[in-house]
Amino acid sequence: MKTDINTKILAIDTSCDETSAAVTQGVRILSNIVWSQASLHAEFGGVYPSLAQREHKLRIDWVINKAIQNSKIEFKNLDAIAVTVGPGLAIALGVGIDKAKELATKFNKPIIEVNHIEGHLLSPFARSRNEQSLIVDNQFPALGLVVSGGTTQIILAERLGKYKILANTVDDALGEALDKGARLLGLGYPGGAILERIARDGKKNSYLLPIPMLGRENLNRFSYSGLKTALVRLVEKIKKEKGQLSQTDIQNLAFVYQDAAFTHLIRVLTYIIHNSNIKINDLFVGGGVGANVYLRNLLRKMAREENLTIHFPYSKILFGDNAAMIGVTAYFSYQRRNYLKSKEISKIDRSPKFRIDSI
Amino acid sequence: MKIVKKEHISVDEIVNVLQNKGLVIMPTETLYGAFVDATNIKAVAKLNEYKARPFGKPYSVAVANQQMAKEYVEINENAKSLYDSFLPGPLTIVSKGKHQVAKGVESEKGSLGIRIPDYQLVIDVINKLGKPITATSANASYQKRPYRVEDILKNISLKQKKLIDLIIDAGELPHLEPSTVIDTTLDDPIILRQGDIKIKDKNEVLSQSVENTQNLAKNLYQKYEKHLDQRAIIFALEGPMGAGKTVFTKGLAKAMGIDEEIVSPTYDLMLNYESENKKSELVHIDAWRMLTSSEFEDLGINKMISDKSVFAIEWAEKVSGVIRKYNEDAVIVWIKIEYPNSDQENERKITWGVL
Numbered sequence: 001m002k003t004d005i006n007t008k009i010l011a012i013d014t015s016c017d018e019t020s021a022a023v024t025q026g027v028r029i030l031s032n033i034v035w036s037q038a039s040l041h042a043e044f045g046g047v048y049p050s051l052a053q054r055e056h057k058l059r060i061d062w063v064i065n066k067a068i069q070n071s072k073i074e075f076k077n078l079d080a081i082a083v084t085v086g087p088g089l090a091i092a093l094g095v096g097i098d099k100a101k102e103l104a105t106k107f108n109k110p111i112i113e114v115n116h117i118e119g120h121l122l123s124p125f126a127r128s129r130n131e132q133s134l135i136v137d138n139q140f141p142a143l144g145l146v147v148s149g150g151t152t153q154i155i156l157a158e159r160l161g162k163y164k165i166l167a168n169t170v171d172d173a174l175g176e177a178l179d180k181g182a183r184l185l186g187l188g189y190p191g192g193a194i195l196e197r198i199a200r201d202g203k204k205n206s207y208l209l210p211i212p213m214l215g216r217e218n219l220n221r222f223s224y225s226g227l228k229t230a231l232v233r234l235v236e237k238i239k240k241e242k243g244q245l246s247q248t249d250i251q252n253l254a255f256v257y258q259d260a261a262f263t264h265l266i267r268v269l270t271y272i273i274h275n276s277n278i279k280i281n282d283l284f285v286g287g288g289v290g291a292n293v294y295l296r297n298l299l300r301k302m303a304r305e306e307n308l309t310i311h312f313p314y315s316k317i318l319f320g321d322n323a324a325m326i327g328v329t330a331y332f333s334y335q336r337r338n339y340l341k342s343k344e345i346s347k348i349d350r351s352p353k354f355r356i357d358s359i
Numbered sequence: 360m361k362i363v364k365k366e367h368i369s370v371d372e373i374v375n376v377l378q379n380k381g382l383v384i385m386p387t388e389t390l391y392g393a394f395v396d397a398t399n400i401k402a403v404a405k406l407n408e409y410k411a412r413p414f415g416k417p418y419s420v421a422v423a424n425q426q427m428a429k430e431y432v433e434i435n436e437n438a439k440s441l442y443d444s445f446l447p448g449p450l451t452i453v454s455k456g457k458h459q460v461a462k463g464v465e466s467e468k469g470s471l472g473i474r475i476p477d478y479q480l481v482i483d484v485i486n487k488l489g490k491p492i493t494a495t496s497a498n499a500s501y502q503k504r505p506y507r508v509e510d511i512l513k514n515i516s517l518k519q520k521k522l523i524d525l526i527i528d529a530g531e532l533p534h535l536e537p538s539t540v541i542d543t544t545l546d547d548p549i550i551l552r553q554g555d556i557k558i559k560d561k562n563e564v565l566s567q568s569v570e571n572t573q574n575l576a577k578n579l580y581q582k583y584e585k586h587l588d589q590r591a592i593i594f595a596l597e598g599p600m601g602a603g604k605t606v607f608t609k610g611l612a613k614a615m616g617i618d619e620e621i622v623s624p625t626y627d628l629m630l631n632y633e634s635e636n637k638k639s640e641l642v643h644i645d646a647w648r649m650l651t652s653s654e655f656e657d658l659g660i661n662k663m664i665s666d667k668s669v670f671a672i673e674w675a676e677k678v679s680g681v682i683r684k685y686n687e688d689a690v691i692v693w694i695k696i697e698y699p700n701s702d703q704e705n706e707r708k709i710t711w712g713v714l
Contacts, residue, residue, distance in 0.1 A: 016626065016627070054657070087627070088627065089627055089628055089629060089658075090629075090659075091657065091658065091659060148626075149626040150626030150627050168620070169622055170620055170622065171605055171622055171623055172605075172622070172623045172625070173622070173623070173626060175626070176623060176625045176626050180600055180625075183600070184600060184601075186437050186440050186441065187441070187541060188437065188438075188441060188452065188453070188541030188542050188543045189541065189542045189543075189648070190541070190542075191541060193539050194450070194539045194541055197539065225601065225605060225606070225623070228600065228601045229601035229602075229603075229704075230704075231601070232599065232600055232601040232698075233698075233704060236698075244440070245440075247444045250444065352627075352630075352631065353630070353631075
């Protein structure tokens with residue numbers, strides 16, 4: 001059996017808004033197609049997220065064909081097909097799973113089931129097509145931080161494939177909190193990216209917003225709904241006094257809101273690092289919010305202070321939902337012989353609440 | 360295909376090409392764009408062929424000013440403040456379209472992204488043409504972002520090259536990010552509101568805390584629980600952002616004997632929880648991100664609605680028309696959470712009744 005660094009995998013991810021397919025060879029990305037407005041390919045204009053199952057169905061063949069075409073690999077030369085089985089919206093996951101089964105049967109390929117959160121967690125392992133040095137050091141046990149629209153988790157990776165969730169959100173996810181904050185400031189949807197852009201011109205401490213769970217970091221929880229409510233109240237107050245928000249107000253509020261959200265994140269993370277029984281040397285960061293430059297700078301600063309090596313994905317497209325990270329994760333599973341032969345694939349089912357600690 | 364240096368071409372020459380359904384590649388403040396007359400079907404068809412675009416992907420359009428934008432989209436309050444603060448600049452604002460552009464330019468749902476480039480040449484061209492032009496990157500779909508004319512030419516076929524009528528070369532552009540897209544249509548009450556909600560036997564309480572709100576949820580669940588076994592129960596939750604709709608649902612879950620943490624379903628759209636005794640299921644839905652009520656129905660409500668299911672639907676007012684359709688299958692409890700006019704941060708006015 002081939003488990004070498006040249007294992008070629010077609011990966012499919014339809015867990016939420018984005019329809020994505022990629023071809024990977026070991027940890028190298030040969031192609032990575034993401035149909036979404038939030039991706040690099042959004043260009044000037046775009047579509048907003050279309051959530052329905054039929055949208056995935058409309059796009060999936062085109063996306064897969066494009067991924068195959070760009071990779072210059074033929075279906076018959078693939079070693080396996082990888083597909084996200086959860087977590088995510090059941091009807092959306094189903095589209096990717098059905099397509100993976102159809103292709104696996106047609107070309108007689110095994111299927112590797114992938115957890116979407118593990119995909120984000122391992123996204124820093126992905127390398128570009130031309131990368132020569134492919135040696136992966138043993139960085140485990142390591143900490144993982146996955147921050148996206150739907151997930152805010154700190155994960156202990158004991159080794160590849162064995163994880164514990166150390167902290168989770170009890171209400172809103174970080175990405176959702178940023179999108180909603182942007183919306184409250186009248187910045188439209190999805191607003192996380194524009195919030196970041198506008199916050200660059202805002203002043204620290206120009207307004208006061210509470211840092212969530214301050215002093216209660218030992219509970220190992222994230223909570224963003226209270227911060228959101230505090231912003232609602234603050235915006236109302238300013239509007240009552242001044243009629244409407246000025247551009248400077250929006251910039252300042254964007255800064256303090258983002259800053260409070262990130263401070264909470266870093267405080268919980270630092271608490272966990274300080275109180276870990278296991279010596280941690282590495283921190284892996286994945287998920288759409290990781291594309292936020294201000295957050296990355298805060299994390300780098302923290303990593304320096306804590307003496308950790310921090311690993312981010314090498315390209316912006318790998319932060320958001322994408323199938324290349326699913327391919328890379330599947331490659332590691334394949335090495336552990338964790339896959340189903342084409343005859344056994346009827347067992348595969350969608351798993352909307354698939355937890356990374358139950359892999 | 361003709362390539363001309365920017366300093367050697369006049370606005371009139373460019374406009375002339377566009378008027379003749381031509382495809383022009385021009386620099387902007389973000390990158391090189393491919394432009395055609397956005398109101399001309401043939402010109403847009405040519406652009407589609409050039410971009411090798413998949414089915415159903417709309418274009419945003421560039422206009423010269425807010426005045427012109429108003430002819431093509433409905434600018435709501437949210438959009439207006441964005442236009443005032445951030446345009447011209449690298450921002451694409453999506454609004455409800457007025458169907459004044461060629462077919463395929465607006466999205467299938469009838470929305471249209473508008474940009475006002477911060478680049479004088481493009482503005483001059485639009486002003487002279489008197490119509491919007493498509494604003495899309497000059498690369499073929501899923502190719503490198505074009506900061507130089509060579510970036511484009513290198514990655515396209517001979518056939519694609521033949522579709523270009525004119526290229527205006529301004530050398531290498533600064534490597535700036537493409538424009539950010541933001542959608543303002545989610546706030547549009549005209550599209551979303553599905554009629555006023557009339558509640559029978561209206562009740563009202565003032566909640567002082569998170570615990571108060573959760574206790575109310577528990578009481579309401581216990582009041583309507585007896586209907587389970589015959590019908591589903593739908594708790595339709597309405598209230599502004601941060602009011603505590605998820606907090607209320609946490610209370611419901613506790614009353615139902617669900618131990619799992621209830622988190623916001625905004626991103627996932629729907630999260631299902633089974634009660635410990637497996638006798639009932641909580642379906643937690645968030646309609647905030649939904650643009651049409653068909654997206655709500657597509658979640659498969661039909662299949663899930665049973666005498667064992669309890670639904671908590673946030674932003675229910677956006678899909679109230681569809682919720683009403685389940686009147687036969689479910690007891691629908693409409694709950695409205697509001698910020699009262701007081702300085703008490705934790706106070707909420709909660710009203711409820713059966714639809």
